[in-house]
């Protein structure tokens with residue numbers, strides 16, 4: 001089974017660049033047996049995210065869910081207790097680089113997608129080492145800062161055979177809106193990991209794309225898009241109120257359910273910021289669970305979907 005769209009390469013690249021795949025009919029890939037899976041992930045980009053982590057872990061545990069925490073090595077190493085506790089309670093700690101180029105606090109001068117392959121590999125390696133020192137296991141997943149993939153990333157990630165998946169493509173840029181094995185070689189001009197391989201190998205990196213927010217095909221479903229404060233429409237931050245956030249959540253789950261898959265990320269500093277927001281977020285997780293979704297880690301999604309993506 002190939003996930004390839006039958007289109008000339010340049011046309012499919014243009015469709016991906018403009019994030020137009022969702023407006024085209026896409027082939028339905030039969031999901032693995034079992035309930036629909038919702039990959040629940042959080043990006044911990046600032047100390048405020050680490051500070052919110054103990055309460056977040058309690059909330060996710062109370063919802064009966066598992067989550068993936070994309071951790072920055074440098075931040076986690078400086079304040080490891082909440083990461084170690086989340087790991088001990090069965091949540092996944094995954095690699096979000098060592099210093100998150102271009103994090104405005106940690107590494108303001110570089111952008112990850114402008115780094116060389118060696119520099120990318122160094123950011124990944126230092127992140128792996130720092131997180132393994134906290135949890136005792138090397139992460140199996142990676143997410144690019146700002147979801148900006150670049151061609152050298154494929155080669156850099158290949159240096160880490162323990163990394164089994166990446167979660168940085170936006171599903172509206174992918175011909176397949178479900179997990180897939182990306183093409184081994186970059187297309188002419190294409191800088192991303194958006195295209196499925198025609199002949200996926202069972203041990204290749206799996207891309208687990210992020211589900212867009214309904215009606216907003218340029219952004220993943222996220223707290224940054226909907227409720228970040230201060231809001232900044234020019235940066236796509238904080239466009240919705242809490243009611244709309246919750247309404248869009250239900251709509252997204254309804255729309256993605258037939259595929260058996262969705263993947264979302266939140267920032268802990270957003271969803272744990274005050275009692276009203278925490279109450280809404282708790283209702284959202286409960287709604288997903290009560291609607292039959294299996295809320296789980298990306299590592300678990302990788303395990304479930306790999307036989308479908310690379311049979």
Ligand SMILES: [Zn+2]
Pocket residue numbers: 043044045096100144145146
């Ligand atoms: Zn980040």
